[in-house]
Amino acid sequence: MKKLISMLTASAAVLELLLAVVLLTADYFTPNSYTVTNGSHLEWLSGAITVVGDSDVTASAGVPYPKTYQGTMMLYNVIPIKTVDVSIVDQTCVVPCGTPFGIKMFTDGVVIVGLADIQTSDGSVNPAAQAGLKIGDVITEVDGKKVDANSEVAKDVENCEGKSIRFSIRRNGTLSTVVLKPVRSETDGLYKAGLWVRDSTAGIGTLTFYDPSTKSFAGLGHGICDSDTGELMPLLSGDIVPVTINGVTKGLKGKPGELRGYFTDSNAMGRLAANVTTGVYGYLESVPEGSALKVAMKQDVKTGKVKILTTIDGGTPKYYDAEIERIDYRDQVQSKNLVLHITDSGLVTQTGGIVQGMSGSPIIQNGKLIGAVTHVFVNDPTRGYGVFAENMLVEAKAVESAANSKAS
Template identity: 50%
Template sequence: MRKVIQTATLFVFLAVSAVMGYVAYLNFEIPDRFYVSSPENFSMTQYEQIEVADAGSSDQEAGTNFSISREADLRLLGVIPVKSAYLNQVGETYVVPCGTPFGLKMLTDGVVIVGLNPVETFTGTAYPADAAGLEQGDIILSVDGEKVASNKELTMLVRESGGEPMDFQVKRDGKELQCTVTPVKSVSDEEYRCGIWVRDSSAGIGTMTFYDPATGIFGGLGHAVCDVDTGEPMPLSSGEVVPAYISGVKKGEKGAPGELQGSFLSSVPSGMLYLNNETGVYGALSSSPSQNEAIPLCYRQDVEEGPAQVLVTVDGQGPQLYDIVIEEVNLGDNTPTKNMILHVTDPELLEATGGIVQGMSGSPVIQNGKLAGAVTHVFVNDPTRGYGIFAENMLDNCQKTQNIVENDRE
């Protein structure tokens, strides 16, 4: 009898441990907030066993993207508490899915240090920038109180320093700090230098994800435009959107990602860029870049594993829909640009590109007639697969962009 009790106790212990472990996993995996059209009908496609035990009736103001927010008690099978989450109620959002190529020209906010190098002087080799504590990736905002917006401006200030110490105001990892740099005279041209390479602009071609006909705001890429040397997002001061077209494709292979090849159609801007951050680039257009009808935006809890389509431009024929499969959905906020694993299954797209290629980032992912997200990355060792971002992760930035545009107009 004692052995039976011991066995039963062990079984109960293991079962409780397993449940507690699963609850801990759900607590980590499930976000702290959701967008919903109706809190009363909230459910998660990915975790159907999670039920809302109570959506608090005390509504509170929760920001500009939604009218009210309710705190909900999420429970496993409606019984075991998992966590509390805010259900942010919004009206259904409609956007135009694009899949169209666009050119972007960016001027940086400050200048980005992309490299440090020695300076040969009359007394030997000097490392003025390194000695001052400057690092690759630092953004130089001002020198001796004067705002720096270009490589040319920085060069002029250093040349005119006469070798006197200069106060550099820089931004590093989101924080501002000061470094004192003492320029030295170069033996090659007898000009004062501080031993840094900087970048003040960037240009390229990407894919537009969606356009909001109600505001004129668009979102694209699904990830930041980053400096090629530092890997950090380019700090945007101003930027333009110009028409572009795709002229060819370099097919992707295992270990060698392919790319869409294209160029600008015109230097006349069709819109302006206002935001470049982790989830993409955002701006305003003078008119819709697509003739497609607006469709509802799909919130993260409604994205499901299974068939979907991607809207891609791979030639001069414009955007076309191709079949894919959403193989995995990650609800967590820890990887905002890698929410889905996508698998290209369409024979036509596989024949044309080999799968996902560079330049396809931002291509809309459509599921059940709704915009679920966009392509962001390709798996280097399997170009038929890659990551995607939830459309709702890009939605917040449209509101931020609209606020910037409205402030500029005032």
């Protein structure tokens, strides 16, 4: 009897441990906040995990928009996992594009992309480093005067007559001031600060969707980062312009490919309003043709077959086969939510899979927009990351809200 009791006790301990592991795993890999549309319910794994709330996860007529509340995530409707925030919204429909576009972007301030020693009569020195400036800092003012161009910073430094200059900088979202004393270069006799700076960028990406009611758009699926610092470039202003794709450099293992194209018109097709982690956002001057689709919420996205809409030649988007192999639902993962595998033999033959310039290509599943292509795996161009369409839609709505507030 004692042996039986001991076995039962041990079994109960093992089961308790397994349950704890299951609950911890479910807690870690599921979001703490959700958005659902009217009439939708939150559940996964054929009902093994559900979320229950104040009465139901269904909005009713006359409820203030959006309705929000806290619900409880349950395992088999019995064991509570954690408390989550739920927002109920109206279904949003957007037009998926897959259209290539060119980006012309100017920075808000001037980004420091490099530091360099200056050869002087007293030896080699770097005033910028001595002042505490770092790569990635954004110079916003010189001696109290706002600057947005490389030439402005260079002119202020060259005209300093050897006097110290006060730089206002933004670092990791925090503003501060540093004092820098330029030195005279032996090379050309000009005063220099030992800085390499950048005030603009240009490139090619893919338009993900636009809202037909507001003409607001989302593209790229990831932010525009400086090629030297890897940091998001602070947006001052920018345009998107039409592009014609005229070639492809095929992606190979260890060597990402790219779409080759040219700007076909200097007239802007849209204006940039935001450059953030999940992409670029703004408003279109003219809209491409297309049919609107519902935007899927992240919990509705499943592993399995999908279509991507992209343009690899000329200017006409086409659908190609792919599949989602893995999904990361966690809130802190903003732009690498999906692992995407290109299975379309025609696309693989032409491009090798995912190439630079395809970022932003819409991903369609079960007749809904679920996401956009963002990155390619360097060692396997047939695979890459995707971002949830919901994450892009949230940012697009925030841009719209900010624009409306500014207008009023």
